[in-house]
Amino acid sequence: MTFCIISKRFATWLSCGYIFMKILYLANGISQIYLMQTFLQLNSNEDYSSNFGLEITRNIIRGRNWEATNVFPRVTYCLVRVKQLAGINTVTAQCVLTANLFIEKIYIFLWFWVVFVAICTSLSLITWIFRLFIPSKYFREVIKHLKLHGHPVKNEQGNLDSNVKKFIKHFLRLDGVFLLYMININSGDLATGSVVSELYNSYMEYHKNKNLSVPDDSFPLLKVNDSDKTFLKNSDYTSS
Numbered sequence: 001m002t003f004c005i006i007s008k009r010f011a012t013w014l015s016c017g018y019i020f021m022k023i024l025y026l027a028n029g030i031s032q033i034y035l036m037q038t039f040l041q042l043n044s045n046e047d048y049s050s051n052f053g054l055e056i057t058r059n060i061i062r063g064r065n066w067e068a069t070n071v072f073p074r075v076t077y078c079l080v081r082v083k084q085l086a087g088i089n090t091v092t093a094q095c096v097l098t099a100n101l102f103i104e105k106i107y108i109f110l111w112f113w114v115v116f117v118a119i120c121t122s123l124s125l126i127t128w129i130f131r132l133f134i135p136s137k138y139f140r141e142v143i144k145h146l147k148l149h150g151h152p153v154k155n156e157q158g159n160l161d162s163n164v165k166k167f168i169k170h171f172l173r174l175d176g177v178f179l180l181y182m183i184n185i186n187s188g189d190l191a192t193g194s195v196v197s198e199l200y201n202s203y204m205e206y207h208k209n210k211n212l213s214v215p216d217d218s219f220p221l222l223k224v225n226d227s228d229k230t231f232l233k234n235s236d237y238t239s240s
Contacts, residue, residue: 011173011174011175011176012173012174012175013175014175014178014179015132015174015175015177015178016174018128018178019125019128019129019132022121022124022125022128023125025121026118026121026122026125029114029115029117029118029121030118032114033111033114033115033118036052036107036110036111036114037052040052040071040107042071052107052111053108053111053112053115056071056104056108057108071104072100072101072103072104072107073097073100074096074097074098074100074101075094075095075096075097076094076095076097077092077093077094077095078092078093078094078095079091079092080092080093080095131181132174132177132178132181138168138177138181139160139168141177141180141181141184142164142167142168142172142177142180142196143160143164145180145189145192145193145196145197146164146196146197146200148189148193149193149194149196149197151164151197151200163204164200167199167200167203167204171199171203172199176199180192180195180196183195
């Protein structure tokens, strides 16, 4: 399977690179969740080992305060300097940490936001894997655009035309299909269909004029005839 090899020669460099970047985005989201909980020292807490946002939201709904959860305390003991006639004395008093009221909500929002982004990235990754690595999926997509522009896609026996199959498999290949998907996402079916139609017309015209047959196991290469060889032999470009 050529899509297992990331190479420009096999036309898998662009599409596999895009999939690899999606994987990095997903790993980034998961690592941010882990680092956030490590920073808050929640990975060692049995109640918040993996679902900090959900658990703390449940505690807020149930009215379970910080005294039971030990997360973002509102009250603590602090040293207060008190001026008296004999001088300045230091006493221990209870202090209210009002900032923690807001910090708790900020971390809840950040946790849910990172989880949401990670879920969207994972769904996008799965969607692109299905689009690019399942041949029947992108075959149907290209055939749909060819049909919309009136190109015959089936032979007399009702099977898929060999020229269409070779056009998708050996001319467009994986990176070409990936670019068509991107054009479709950003510009719509009309622009994508026009591009596919022009590419197919150019593909058929080239092989009709050159009278070349497309091999079944490789990308069609240019054939150099005797006149071209003579031109290349006498050309200045070959002198070096």
